[in-house]
Amino acid sequence: MENCIFCKIAEGSVPCKKAYEDERLLAFHDIQPQAPVHILIIPKIHIDSVNRLEEDTAELPAQMIMAAKKLAKEYRIEHTGYRLVINTGKDGGQSVDHLHMHLLGGRSLGWPPG
């Protein structure tokens, strides 16, 4: 999709620090990390948000969670703990309109979020 920064990262025209890749997904380090480990996991196809998931894309969130699980082990936060976040829409704090899951860890995270 034109003018989508995460589509550009997925197609390789904008660089990223890659953490994981398979046929459907890409994971890369957040440009403004909010924790020692802050990785974004995205589908390679453009989907605006959770609101745009349909029957034929419903398996993507499960695949994103499985990728997060692998990364949590690789980045050694599986036992200390981590948080998976999908911000959705204005009130949810979504700033990039391409579905993405944050993997955050490496420090104690506050709750509730602001």
Ligand code: 5GP
């Ligand atoms: P959101 O606020 O939509 O849930 O999360 C978007 C995230 O994408 C933010 O944490 C922001 O720092 C990150 N981000 C925005 N643009 C870029 C970029 O060009 N490269 C990388 N690696 N991260 C980005």
Ligand code: ZN
């Ligand atoms: Zn996109």
